Amino acid sequence: xxxxxxAIVGQSGGPTAAINATLAGIIHGCQTSNKIxxxxxxxxxxxxxxxxxxxxLCDTNLEMLCHTPAAYLGSCRFKLPDSPYERxxxxxxxxxxxxxxxYFFYIGGNNSMDxxxxxxxxxxxxxxxxxxxxxxxxxxxxxxxTDHTPGYGSAAKYVAVTTQEIIRDCAVYTQPAVxxxxxxxxxxxxxxAASAVxxxxxxxxxxxxxxxxxIFSVNEFVKDIKAALQRHPNVVVALSEGLRTTDGYLSQTxxxxxxxxxxxxxxxxxxxxxxxxxxxxxTRVIELNVPQRCSAHIASQTDLDExxxxxxxxxxxxxxxxxxxxxxxxxxxxxxxxxxxxxxxxHDIANQVKYVPESFINAQGNHVTEECCxxxxxxxxxxxxxxxxxxxxxxxx
Amino acid sequence: xxxxxxAIVGQSGGPTAAINATLAGIIHGCQTSNKIxxxxxxxxxxxxxxxxxxxxLCDTNLEMLCHTPAAYLGSCRFKLPDSPYERxxxxxxxxxxxxxxxYFFYIGGNNSMDxxxxxxxxxxxxxxxxxxxxxxxxxxxxxxxTDHTPGYGSAAKYVAVTTQEIIRDCAVYTQPAVxxxxxxxxxxxxxxAASAVxxxxxxxxxxxxxxxxxIFSVNEFVKDIKAALQRHPNVVVALSEGLRTTDGYLSQTxxxxxxxxxxxxxxxxxxxxxxxxxxxxxTRVIELNVPQRCSAHIASQTDLDExxxxxxxxxxxxxxxxxxxxxxxxxxxxxxxxxxxxxxxxHDIANQVKYVPESFINAQGNHVTEECCxxxxxxxxxxxxxxxxxxxxxxxx
Numbered sequence: 001x002x003x004x005x006x007a008i009v010g011q012s013g014g015p016t017a018a019i020n021a022t023l024a025g026i027i028h029g030c031q032t033s034n035k036i037x038x039x040x041x042x043x044x045x046x047x048x049x050x051x052x053x054x055x056x057l058c059d060t061n062l063e064m065l066c067h068t069p070a071a072y073l074g075s076c077r078f079k080l081p082d083s084p085y086e087r088x089x090x091x092x093x094x095x096x097x098x099x100x101x102x103y104f105f106y107i108g109g110n111n112s113m114d115x116x117x118x119x120x121x122x123x124x125x126x127x128x129x130x131x132x133x134x135x136x137x138x139x140x141x142x143x144x145x146t147d148h149t150p151g152y153g154s155a156a157k158y159v160a161v162t163t164q165e166i167i168r169d170c171a172v173y174t175q176p177a178v179x180x181x182x183x184x185x186x187x188x189x190x191x192x193a194a195s196a197v198x199x200x201x202x203x204x205x206x207x208x209x210x211x212x213x214x215i216f217s218v219n220e221f222v223k224d225i226k227a228a229l230q231r232h233p234n235v236v237v238a239l240s241e242g243l244r245t246t247d248g249y250l251s252q253t254x255x256x257x258x259x260x261x262x263x264x265x266x267x268x269x270x271x272x273x274x275x276x277x278x279x280x281x282x283t284r285v286i287e288l289n290v291p292q293r294c295s296a297h298i299a300s301q302t303d304l305d306e307x308x309x310x311x312x313x314x315x316x317x318x319x320x321x322x323x324x325x326x327x328x329x330x331x332x333x334x335x336x337x338x339x340x341x342x343x344x345x346x347h348d349i350a351n352q353v354k355y356v357p358e359s360f361i362n363a364q365g366n367h368v369t370e371e372c373c374x375x376x377x378x379x380x381x382x383x384x385x386x387x388x389x390x391x392x393x394x395x396x397x
Numbered sequence: 398x399x400x401x402x403x404a405i406v407g408q409s410g411g412p413t414a415a416i417n418a419t420l421a422g423i424i425h426g427c428q429t430s431n432k433i434x435x436x437x438x439x440x441x442x443x444x445x446x447x448x449x450x451x452x453x454l455c456d457t458n459l460e461m462l463c464h465t466p467a468a469y470l471g472s473c474r475f476k477l478p479d480s481p482y483e484r485x486x487x488x489x490x491x492x493x494x495x496x497x498x499x500y501f502f503y504i505g506g507n508n509s510m511d512x513x514x515x516x517x518x519x520x521x522x523x524x525x526x527x528x529x530x531x532x533x534x535x536x537x538x539x540x541x542x543t544d545h546t547p548g549y550g551s552a553a554k555y556v557a558v559t560t561q562e563i564i565r566d567c568a569v570y571t572q573p574a575v576x577x578x579x580x581x582x583x584x585x586x587x588x589x590a591a592s593a594v595x596x597x598x599x600x601x602x603x604x605x606x607x608x609x610x611x612i613f614s615v616n617e618f619v620k621d622i623k624a625a626l627q628r629h630p631n632v633v634v635a636l637s638e639g640l641r642t643t644d645g646y647l648s649q650t651x652x653x654x655x656x657x658x659x660x661x662x663x664x665x666x667x668x669x670x671x672x673x674x675x676x677x678x679x680t681r682v683i684e685l686n687v688p689q690r691c692s693a694h695i696a697s698q699t700d701l702d703e704x705x706x707x708x709x710x711x712x713x714x715x716x717x718x719x720x721x722x723x724x725x726x727x728x729x730x731x732x733x734x735x736x737x738x739x740x741x742x743x744h745d746i747a748n749q750v751k752y753v754p755e756s757f758i759n760a761q762g763n764h765v766t767e768e769c770c771x772x773x774x775x776x777x778x779x780x781x782x783x784x785x786x787x788x789x790x791x792x793x794x
Contacts, residue, residue, distance in 0.1 A: 011569075015566050015569050044569075047571070068565065069565050069566065070562075070565040070566045070568065070569050071569040074568070074569050074570070075569040075570060076570070076571070077570075157788065160788065160789060161694050161789060161790060162692070164789055164792065165466050165467075165688065165691040165692060165693060165790075165792075166687055166688070166691060168465065168467040168691060168792060169412045169466065169467045169687055169690065169691040171467065171471070172408075172412050172441075172467050172468040172471050172472040173441070173471070173472060173473070173474075174444070174471070174473070179687075197788070197789070198789060201787045201788065201789050202786070202789060202791075202794070204794065284687075286686045286687050286688070287684060288688075289683045289684070290566055290576075290681075290683050291559055291562065291563070291683070291685075291688070293566065294562040294563060294565060294566040295559070295562060297559075297562065297695050298694050298695065300788070377787065380788040381787070381788045382788070383782070383785055385780070385782070388780055389598065390598045390774065390778070391557065391594070391598065391697070391774065391777040391778045391779070392557060392558060392561055392594070392595060392598050392599060392777075393558060393562075395561065395562075395565060397601065
């Protein structure tokens with residue numbers, strides 16, 4: 001007779017439209033495994049585990065869960081201490097022992113992979129047979145060791161679709177105007193790049209795309225805009241929230257509010273101010289903001305499918321006695337898109353950032369290349385519509 | 398043999414996700430009428446007509462047009478002069494005569510109905526047999542003489558769906574936080590009210606909803622937020638960009654548009670500042686911005702169907718020799734939703750605002766009533782998804 005052990009899963013970091021699809025994949029993997037007895041969920045990630053705030057995950061509507069945005073189990077931004085002698089580790093170990101947990105799944109971004117690295121290392125040190133598997137998730141797509149991250153495709157699709165709509169909206173008037181679309185991504189410009197994918201589909205794309213990988217030049221920007229206004233009246237610019245000049249982040253530019261207090265403004269607002277002093281035309285800033293990461297109503301089917309699959313295969317990896325790894329996608333070189341799922345040593349990945357490569361950005365640093373669009377294109381394929389009830393999407397509460 | 402005349406159509410004011418469905422309805426109506434020879438389109442509304450910038454509308458993909466956001470013919474914010482002796486009128490008349498145009502359709506909001514009123518009046522004065530029909534369009538839903546406006550349902554659906562997603566996004570952390578969703582609507586709170594429709598569908602709605610119909614009280618707002626934070630950590634507030642205190646607009650009012658209206662930006666930012674000085678917790682502002690009016694990817698099917706139909710019936714009204722009227726919806730009193738399309742004298746409508754009625758706002762002025770939700774609910778029914786090609790929606794260019 002097989003000895004069965006229990007498993008636990010947590011979610012961490014910023015929400016995405018696909019993180020619950022990965023959770024659904026892990027639930028399905030555990031339910032169908034003959035090695036796993038019960039799957040627990042930690043509420044609010046490792047923070048909840050430390051408080052023993054855990055639930056049993058059973059009889060969940062996996063289809064609805066896949067389409068539900070944000071993090072069903074709640075999230076946290078808690079980082080485990082560096083020293084394994086800190087009390088947190090002993091506490092976690094005691095809880096894992098008590099619940100007979102041998103499989104540990106953690107879905108998250110950069111900081112969450114740090115947790116996977118530390119916990120797997122600690123378990124090995126104390127010789128507790130724990131299989132700790134990190135499953136990536138971030139709209140930022142900035143994790144090393146994987147072709148792309150679950151969650152990125154859906155956010156990229158939202159950005160790409162919304163940019164198409166905004167460009168049409170901007171085109172209706174004849175007066176010169178500059179519209180700036182501010183897109184998430186503090187250090188890496190992956191999501192901002194997705195605004196340009198129309199280039200290889202229907203030739204509709206922003207006039208310029210500025211990524212944080214290149215130092216932003218105010219002079220070049222003003223020159224770019226003047227040149228575009230010569231060509232047509234409705235200039236549309238996509239820009240990353242993380243743009244910086246040699247002096248630091250653009251968004252750190254301050255302005256005064258009506259009470260005379262200084263207010264931090266976004267990169268787009270800073271660029272609008274720049275234009276107001278350099279070019280006399282109508283300007284507008286559209287911050288895509290939180291809807292970028294939670295718009296489940298227009299998720300990428302490819303992203304949801306892959307996010308489910310990587311969760312499923314995380315369970316298989318744990319059962320195959322892997323630990324201290326992050327599940328990752330490896331793109332298969334071919335004319336048609338395909339990825340295989342592999343494991344990557346967590347210590348090569350945690351606490352690092354994957355930037356948009358040089359070859360994806362044009363020489364002037366004001367747009368992305370066709371190679372970049374071709375990389376993004378397969379990730380936004382398919383429309384994963386949730387079920388609707390009475391006009392609203394049906395999500396897990 | 399029937400004598401056939403030509404027709405012309407223009408679009409004006411801010412774009413919506415449904416204004417092209419009305420255009421499609423008018424095109425279809427003219428194509429199938431035995432009274433109309435050729436349908437012309439004025440580029441950029443009356444402004445284009447004055448420059449004789451007009452095109453023939455034929456062989457258009459009506460299905461794709463229905464799903465295309467913004468204004469296919471371009472728009473303008475041009476208002477006809479008050480005096481009929483101004484040159485603009487004589488010029489328009491000469492162009493209409495030259496093109497043998499007897500039917501004039503103008504799709505737009507408040508300012509556009511002013512154009513319909515003036516032009517129909519002028520044509521009657523000079524005894525030119527012109528049939529001028531206004532077809533309403535505004536996401537603001539603030540036109541008198543109609544149960545609701547085409548374009549409102551789709552914008553309301555976007556607001557309602559996005560609010561559902563944002564509420565889930567906000568729920569993932571345990572730290573107290575206040576999220577403010579800023580929604581379009583300078584004078585009327587119709588669109589902001591749509592954020593609350595979840596109440597009668599799934600009980601998920603913002604904690605508070607503030608409309609511009611009620612004077613905003615800073616003290617009451619701070620009290621509301623403090624009370625909500627006692628109940629749960631993730632407080633979500635929907636607010637109209639047009640909120641004002643007894644001292645005027647809450648937002649900084651720096652610019653005027655060409656009609657002398659103050660241009661608003663940042664009621665949410667102003668409220669964030671208020672909270673920062675009154676309550677010590679994390680705050681966040683999400684301006685839904687332009688995507689509210691151009692998100693064709695999640696348009697309301699009811700809105701698109703009605704918008705097409707009102708265009709079609711505008712043609713029938715013109716052929717029936719109506720002029721100086723706005724097409725309008727009249728809700729049929731019944732347990733199930735239904736509207737009939739009628740004509741309304743334009744002079745009762747132009748340059749006025751329909752506010753959210755008292756009975757739709759609660760006594761405290763910090764939320765909407767169930768009656769309000771019931772009014773909005775049928776207008777957001779059905780998901781009008783555009784066709785996709787390679788991951789992006791297919792729109793007319």
